[in-house]
Amino acid sequence: MTRYVHRTGEHGRPVVLLHPLALSGAVWDPVAAYLGTRQRVLAPDARGHGKSGWDGAEFTVADMAADAAAVIEEAGDGPADVIGLSMGGSTALVLAATRPELVHRLVLADATACYGPNRVAEWAERAERAERVPRAQQLTFQRDRWFAEEFRAQHPEEVERVCDIFLATDSAAHAAACRALGALDATGLVPQVRAETLILVGEEDYATPPAMAEALAAGIPGSRLEVLARTRHLSLLERPDLWPAVAAHLAG
Numbered sequence: 668m669t670r671y672v673h674r675t676g677e678h679g680r681p682v683v684l685l686h687p688l689a690l691s692g693a694v695w696d697p698v699a700a701y702l703g704t705r706q707r708v709l710a711p712d713a714r715g716h717g718k719s720g721w722d723g724a725e726f727t728v729a730d731m732a733a734d735a736a737a738v739i740e741e742a743g744d745g746p747a748d749v750i751g752l753s754m755g756g757s758t759a760l761v762l763a764a765t766r767p768e769l770v771h772r773l774v775l776a777d778a779t780a781c782y783g784p785n786r787v788a789e790w791a792e793r794a795e796r797a798e799r800v801p802r803a804q805q806l807t808f809q810r811d812r813w814f815a816e817e818f819r820a821q822h823p824e825e826v827e828r829v830c831d832i833f834l835a836t837d838s839a840a841h842a843a844a845c846r847a848l849g850a851l852d853a854t855g856l857v858p859q860v861r862a863e864t865l866i867l868v869g870e871e872d873y874a875t876p877p878a879m880a881e882a883l884a885a886g887i888p889g890s891r892l893e894v895l896a897r898t899r900h901l902s903l904l905e906r907p908d909l910w911p912a913v914a915a916h917l918a919g
C-alpha cells in the first residue's frame with residue numbers, strides 16, 4: 668500500500684501530524700507552515716484518505732498507529748513529536764502507549780480513547796451514511812461539528828478549504844474509518860503513555876466533549892489539559908493563536 672506524506676521544513680526533530688476522520692494530511696497545511704520553520708513536519712494521509720493507497724480491507728486505529736510508527740521509523744531521526752487531532756489524536760494515543768520509544772512530545776487535540784458505550788452502533792450508522800449519502804449533502808453536518816459559529820462567520824475561506832478536502836475523500840475509506848472508531852477502546856492504554864502530553868479540547872466540542880479530554884488528562888501521567896473557550900472540534904485549525912504554545916510544548 669502506498670503511503671503519502673505531506674512534508675514541510677527541512678531541519679529539526681520530526682513532528683508527525685495525524686489528521687481527523689474523512690480529511691487528509693493536507694488539512695494541516697497552515698499548521699505545517701508554522702511548525703515547519705522550526706521542525707521537519709510529516710503529515711501522512713491515513714489509509715484510503717488523500718493520496719494514500721488502501722486495499723479495501725477493514726482497518727483499526729491500531730493499524731493507523733502502526734502506519735504512523737512506520738513514518739517515524741522511515742524518517743530515521745529517532746523519536747518524533749506527534750500531534751493528533753480527533754481521529755488522529757486517538758491514533759497518536761495508541762502510538763504513544765504502544766511504541767513509547769518513537770514519541771518524544773505528544774499533543775492530543777479533541778481526542779478520546781473510547782467513544783462510549785453505544786459507540787459500535789453509533790459509528791456503524793455514521794459509516795452507513797458516509798457511503799449512502801452524497802458527500803455534498805454531508806457537509807452541513809460535518810461543518811457544524813468542526814467549527815464554532817463565530818469561526819464559520821469570520822473565516823469562510825478556511826472552512827471551505829477543509830470542506831473541499833472532505834468532498835474529495837473516498838466514501839468507502841471514510842466508512843471504514845468510522846467503523847475503526849466504533850471499535851476503538853484504548854482506555855486501558857491511557858496510563859501507559861510516557862511522553863509529556865498537552866491535551867486540548869474546545870469548550871464547544873460536542874464530537875469529543877471536554878469530559879473525554881478530562882478522562883485522558885486524568886489517566887496520562889503528568890499531562891496538561893487546556894479547555895478552549897469559543898472553540899469547537901478542529902481546535903488547532905480554529906485557533907492559530909495556540910500554535911506558539913504548541914511549539915513551546917514541543918521544544919520544552
Ligand SMILES: O=C(O)CC1=CCC(=O)O1
Nearest residue numbers: 687688753754755812874
Ligand atoms: O464526529 C465527527 O465527525 C468529528 C470527528 C470524530 C472523529 C474525527 O476525527 O472527527
